[in-house]
Amino acid sequence: STWHHGWLYHAAPPNESDEDRIALALTFVSQDAYLLSDKRCRRLPETEDVESYKDWIEECPKGELVEHPFLPVTFSRSLPSALLRESETQ
Secondary structure: OOOOOOOOOOOOOOOOOOOOOOOOOOOOOOOEEEOOOHOOOOOOOOOOHHHHHOOHHHHHOOOOOOOOOOOOOOHHHHHHHHHHHHHHHH
8 A cells, every 4th residue: 555645646557456446535634724716826727636526616605714624633733632622602
């Protein structure tokens, strides 16, 4: 198995077995990221990447923070203090 950036040029020998080759791809988006409008993009996204964002991108307004239930916050520097404030109000 390997661990590398998704756009790193890489290759593997042909799968000559009867078993499927399995891959797992993870994508992380900064909680401060916002969706650029098409005219602000230097280039449009690669069509091969559509599978990674097709289920949420149309629901995120261009020019605004990227927030969607399919993109949960997995780490936040402000999370511990936010949890503390929440526990104080309960």
